[in-house]
Amino acid sequence: GENVEQHPSTLSVQEGDSAVIKCTYSDSASNYFPWYKQELGKRPQLIIDIRSNVGEKKDQRIAVTLNKTAKHFSLHITETQPEDSAVYFCAAPTSNDYKLSFGAGTTVTVRA
Amino acid sequence: DAGVIQSPRHEVTEMGQEVTLRCKPISGHDYLFWYRQTMMRGLELLIYFNNNVPIDDSGMPEDRFSAKMPNASFSTLKIQPSEPRDSAVYFCASSSGTPNTEAFFGQGTRLTVV
Numbered sequence: 001g002e003n004v005e006q007h008p009s010t011l012s013v014q015e016g017d018s019a020v021i022k023c024t025y026s027d028s029a030s031n032y033f034p035w036y037k038q039e040l041g042k043r044p045q046l047i048i049d050i051r052s053n054v055g056e057k058k059d060q061r062i063a064v065t066l067n068k069t070a071k072h073f074s075l076h077i078t079e080t081q082p083e084d085s086a087v088y089f090c091a092a093p094t095s096n097d098y099k100l101s102f103g104a105g106t107t108v109t110v111r112a
Numbered sequence: 113d114a115g116v117i118q119s120p121r122h123e124v125t126e127m128g129q130e131v132t133l134r135c136k137p138i139s140g141h142d143y144l145f146w147y148r149q150t151m152m153r154g155l156e157l158l159i160y161f162n163n164n165v166p167i168d169d170s171g172m173p174e175d176r177f178s179a180k181m182p183n184a185s186f187s188t189l190k191i192q193p194s195e196p197r198d199s200a201v202y203f204c205a206s207s208s209g210t211p212n213t214e215a216f217f218g219q220g221t222r223l224t225v226v
Contacts, residue, residue: 032212043203043217044155051212089155093212099168100145100215102155 002027002094006103014111019077021106023090026071033066033073034100036089044089048075080110116218118204124224130192133221136185137206145215146179146189147203155203161187194225 003026013019025033034049050057050064050073057064061080066073077084090103117136125131137144145160159169164181172179176195181187191198201222205215 034214043219045217046214049212049214099157099160101157104154 002030002092002099002101004090004092004101004103006090006106008106009104010107010109012109012111013080015080015082017080019075019080019084019108019110021075021088021090021108022072023074023092023103024070024072025092025101027092027094028068028071030092030094032093033064034091035062035064035075036091036102038087038089038105040086047088077108080108082110082112084108085110116204116206116216118202118218118221120221121219122222122224124226125194127195127225128193129225130190131194131198131223131225133189133202133204133223135187135189135204135218137187137204138216139185141206141208141216143207143215144181144187145205145207146187147205147217149201149203149220150199158189191223194223196225199224 006023011019031052035047036044037047038044048059048062048064050066052068055066061078063076087105087107089105091100093100119134143162146158148156148158158171159179160167161181177191179189201220203220204218207213207215
């Protein structure tokens with residue numbers, strides 16, 4: 001099955017700075033890479049995803065990059081704000097079904 | 113659509129009791145997933161269904177856990193008998209039949225077994 005590793009486990013940044021979270025995966029046939037944000041006490045919600053036919057995707061202050069050769073993908077948050085404080089999860093599916101394997105999560109804290 | 117609906121939101125039960133968690137997926141979604149979230153193990157997939165049929169239950173931790181989906185709008189996850197180590201947040205999620213689409217999560221059930 002798919003094995004997804006996520007780093008770092010915690011990340012503290014000053015408001016306005018950038019935050020970068022990295023994930024690696026094991027199944028070279030995986031072709032869909034979503035990122036979920038989970039605020040304290042709430043459900044995980046999709047914030048951005050990327051498919052293997054593109055290398056980068058941006059949505060306002062967040063962007064995701066994908067390197068299929070190296071089997072890693074990253075989440076970039078620019079101009080961080082206090083409301084960006086949350087746990088972020090990367091995920092990747094196994095190649096032949098809809099099982100999403102999640103990374104262990106990164107707790108992001110934005111300091112005012 | 114109200115999204116994925118789970119009940120109860122919180123459940124406190126004594127060890128040895130039966131616990132039933134409920135989920136109503138988004139109408140029209142073909143896939144339903146049950147996840148467990150703990151600090152130690154993160155988000156773990158327990159089982160998932162496609163068109164009400166269980167496809168993969170390899171994540172179900174023990175025979176004490178069982179899940180059913182009698183129709184397209186309802187699923188249950190049952191633990192019998194419950195143990196303190198089952199304490200966790202249990203999420204249900206659903207997605208459409210198109211490959212590589214968003215999984216929508218319910219608000220979760222926080223289970224505490226004392």
